[in-house]
Amino acid sequence: MRNPSDPRALPGADPHTGNRLVDPVTGYDTTGHDWGGIRELNTPFPRIAVIALLLTFLYSVITWILLPAWPTGNDYTRGLLGLDQGRMARDGYQAVDATRQGWLAGFSDPDFAALASDDLLMAQAMPAAARLFADNCAACHGDAGAGGPGFPALNDADWLWGGAPETVAETIALGINATDNSRFAEMAAFDWLEPAERQALVDHVVALPQGTAATDSPGAVLFADNCAACHGDGGTGGLMTGAPSLADGAVIYGQDAAAVRTTLRHGRRGVMPGWSGRLSGTEINLLALYVATLPEAAP
Structure with missing residues (x-):
């Protein structure tokens, strides 16, 4: 029992x-x-689970036979369908590139006025130009070209070298302070000034964008003697020679007293690489036309 x-x-x-x-x-x-x-x-194994496992196994066998499945060193088995995903990707890229080359060829001739007036071409080209800008320029100049500390804004009317597409294309191709062939611009250090003189000049430059700078102060005299040759009378800009305006909000390094004092003590020499070794001439023309339209798109 x-x-x-x-x-x-x-x-x-x-x-x-x-x-x-x-x-x-x-x-x-x-x-x-x-x-x-x-x-x-003591329940039996669910029949639906058994059926699902069988179907999964059958599917895996079928796909194993038909589709690419096993790596073989530097290659892989193609399966009975003979699929080659690498070739498919290349074919797709070549098809897209062929379409792109069709309209991109129009930018090989830098007649920017004619290009800008072709609405259909611009509708095709500007999305690609925006991608070029994002890939090559936005890291420094910002997504919308608004600039940042040490990098000039591209979406306003203030240009260091000129905002015409022809000039922008030349700047992109050559760069600034990058090689012997680049555009050259350098702010000299004024550390030879006496501390009182330097402070007077700082006060004057800080007051310029506020419109409160006196014209007969010691700082104004120092500015006229040492700065106006590059930055222009009243600090309104450097006549497209790379010297920025000091009388508006388009300031590259900042215009508070500490930033101006640092600039006077140590000078400035920003560098922009030339892109002719990375981008084709056609791409540079496309990018220049896009950059030249950024002020129009700014809010």
Whole structure:
């Protein structure tokens, strides 16, 4: 006889099934395990799971035979369909590039006025130009060309070298202070000034964009003698020679007293690389036309 405490000997056990207790709700046998009155059912593996596993296995075998599946060193098996994803990617790129080359060829001749007047061409080209700008220029000049500390804004009317597309294309190709052939601009250090003179000049330059700079102060005299030759009378700009305006908000390095004092003490010599080694002449023309339109798109 079995021990009466054995759960398999509980009332309802079937002697023909080895005293296994049958669950009266589901009709399944129990395993004989009992956890505080909770009995474990001996349920069969779900048929739907078996079917799903079989279908998954069949699908894997079919795809293994038909599609690329196994690496073979520097290559891989193509399968019965002979698919080559690398070739498919190249074909897709070549198709896109062929379409792109069609309209891009128009920018090989830098007749910027004619290009800008072709609305259909501009609609095709400007999205690609925006991508060129994002890939090559935005890291320094900002996504919308708004500039930042040490980098001039490109979306306003103030240009160091001129904002015509022809001039912008030349700046992009040559760069600034990058090589012997680049545009050259340098702010000399004025550390030879006496501290009192330097402070007077700082005060004058800080007051320029606010419109409160006196014309007969010691700082104004120092500015006229030492700065106006590059920055222009009243600090309104450097006649497209690379010297920025000091009388508006288009300031590259900042125009608070600390920034101006640092500039006077140490000078400035920003560098922009030339892009002729990275971009084609056609791409440079496209990018120059895009940059020249940034002031129009500025809010």
